[in-house]
Amino acid sequence: MAASPYKHLYNTKRWYRLRHYQLTDTPLCAMCSRLDKVTPATVADHIKPHRGDEVLFFDPKNLQSLCKPCHDGAKQQLEKSGTLRGCDVAGLPLDANHHWNRL
Numbered sequence: 001m002a003a004s005p006y007k008h009l010y011n012t013k014r015w016y017r018l019r020h021y022q023l024t025d026t027p028l029c030a031m032c033s034r035l036d037k038v039t040p041a042t043v044a045d046h047i048k049p050h051r052g053d054e055v056l057f058f059d060p061k062n063l064q065s066l067c068k069p070c071h072d073g074a075k076q077q078l079e080k081s082g083t084l085r086g087c088d089v090a091g092l093p094l095d096a097n098h099h100w101n102r103l
């Protein structure tokens with residue numbers, strides 16, 4: 001997060017509070033739980049990349065709790081390629097934007 005170009009957004013009390021509420025409300029990693037793994041979340045991640053958009057940035061509904069490996073791995077890949085590879089335990093695509101998940 002230190003090298004983020006959106007430091008001014010992360011360095012706000014509003015973000016600290018939002019992040020705290022997110023991790024208190026959902027203390028487990030969302031991606032791991034879809035794979036039936038229980039991992040404590042440490043990152044409040046933006047589901048839709050905010051790219052500096054304050055509305056998306058501060059939208060509590062645009063947040064999910066992730067553990068660091070999930071955030072750094074799958075998520076970065078998703079942002080680069082636009083899709084998330086792999087399936088959850090039910091055989092459904094992990095990618096929230098996959099048409100199967102848009103019901």
Ligand SMILES: [Zn+2]
Nearest residue numbers: 029032067070
């Ligand atoms: Zn995880």
